Amino acid sequence: MKPVRHHVTRILKFTRFSFSDLIASAAPTFLLIAALCVAAYLIVDPAPPRRVTLGTGQENSAYDRIGRKYAQELGKHGIAVALKGSHGSRENLRLLNEGKVDIAFVQSGTTDQAEAERRGLVSLGSLFTEPLWLFLREHKGKPPITQLTQLKGMRINIGARGSGAPRLFRQVLEVNGLDVKEIQASQLDNTPATVELIEGRVDGIVFAAAPDDPLIQMLLATPGMALFDFAQAEAYTRRLPFLTHVTLPRGIVDLGRDLPARDYHLIAPTATLVAREDLHPALVDLFVQAAARIHSGAGWFQQQGQFPSPRFSEIPVAPEAAKFYKDGPPFLQRYMNFWLANFFDRMWVVVVALGALILPLSRVVPPLYVWRIRSRIYRWYGQLRAVEQALEAAPPERREEVSKAQLERLNDIEQRVNQISIPLSFADDLYGLRSHINFVRQRVIGQVSSSTD
Structure with missing residues (x-):
């Protein structure tokens, strides 16, 4: 029984498919895709900042009091609004141009469209008449x-x-x-x-x-x-x-x-909400939604729902604000928390990145898988070549001694090769290696026989 058991342990181990090799082959590709998707998520469409500066007006003025309402509204979503007082519209415009505030109340007629576009300013709409x-x-x-x-x-x-x-x-x-x-x-x-x-x-x-x-x-x-x-x-x-x-x-x-x-x-004129064009789109959405809650009521000079409005502003309206006035709040924000809705809204960047990367990179995985399996077989050909080189380099007087040593080496190689576990689809490569081992063995035996004669 022992010789049979010993023989069984030396029988070649075959599998239908090697999941471990597939995982090892695909892991670098998947890690690269994941890294690029994360980079796209963070760099191409970064998360909105949690702090924004709003230019208001003189202490206890309408701008100052309304600014506090905006801070309260955005605070519900975890956005801190720092209020920066000023003398009014002209100073707020200067603060915007100097980048000292992100968004501010500006009176219509303060600047023209060409100047606003040159300075990189956009309107989020008119809020009320002044x-x-x-x-x-x-x-x-x-x-x-x-x-x-x-x-x-x-x-x-x-x-x-x-x-x-x-x-x-x-x-x-x-x-x-x-x-x-x-x-x-x-x-x-x-x-x-x-x-x-x-x-x-x-x-x-x-x-x-x-x-x-x-x-x-x-x-x-x-x-x-x-x-x-x-x-x-x-x-x-x-x-x-x-x-x-x-x-x-x-x-x-x-x-x-x-x-x-x-x-x-x-x-x-009308009071307008003006922002720098680099204000994060998600914050534009939040400010316009806050404006709708704060300014949509009836007043001394306005009817219910008249404001906020994309009209009455010479400054170009931001695309996100224009979309709000046309279609209302973003779909996801109607049913989800702001940050959760923003996360899913930004996921399209990852989807685009995946679509651009998966197809070309997936073509790399099969060749890597094949190379990994066959490399277990092909590396032994280096050992066979080393046996042949040892025979060729042996002097005549030591040829018999070298040949016997190489026979032992071949036996060791064959024993190790018999322990290789590979998928069935690569069996022809393995049997080819075994036949080549036998071919080299016959050559070594021939060298031993010739040395004896």
Whole structure:
């Protein structure tokens, strides 16, 4: 039984298929594909940052208060919004151009389309109207001011430096044929300017702000303060296309006190949300969705659902924002957490990478598999060649001794070859190797016989 068992252990081990060799052959390819997919996921379409800087306005202004609402909305999704105060629209535009903020409130008419495209700025839409408010002190015995040309020589605070009001008011004066130098212009911040007006040190102040600004609310209810009525509002909108004609309805401030006592015509630019074009698309989606929640309600000058809107902005609208206004929120974000939806939305990058890599790289695996199996057989041919070289190099007097040593070496080679485990489809290569071993053995035996003779 022992010789039979010994013979069985030396029988060649065959398998139908070698999974271990396939895994070993395919592993480098799969690792390379995985690495490239991860690189595509992180580099081609990186995850949105968790912190963004928003340029707002003066302390307690409408921009400042609305900025806090945006911070609260984005905070629900794990995005920290740092609020950077400013004097207003013009300064916010400068901060955007200098890269000191990622997104900011900017008044329409502050910049033109060509400049915005050159600076790499995009609009996320219009948010609300910001009427141009001109409050004047009433003087007993003097007729009310009905034309801006009557402001010549008067002390008017035209808005804080860095805000959008000074530039806007200059444009309004120019279409009336009036130069700002013809009035005594000052540029105090809104709060000190309001104090100056109430105490009579200036004759009028200019605001470009939403009606819920606390200073606007206070001045509308303060006796002795007259709001200028832009009776030619429609004409202004034709001359300055970024303006719209809005009406302050009678009694809107206080119905019981009938404030104001009549309708007032006003001209209004719109507040727009402007971002640098490199702001991550996912953050654009979040800001536009937040804008829809914050600004979609009815107000003094707007109907339900009128804002936010892609209209009323000379700055090109970002593609993601335009898509939102057309189709609503991204499909996945309607049903999933923001980060989970963003993950699946970005997975298309990995899918494209896989499609581009799997087909060509998969063609490498079969040849590697074949080479790995056959290399177990072919490496023994080097041993056979070494046996032949040893015979050829042996001197005549040592040929018999060398031949016997090589016979033992061949027996060892054959024993090891018989232990090789390979798939059945490669059996012909293995049997070919065994026949070649036998061929070399016969040659060595012939050398031994010739040496004996």
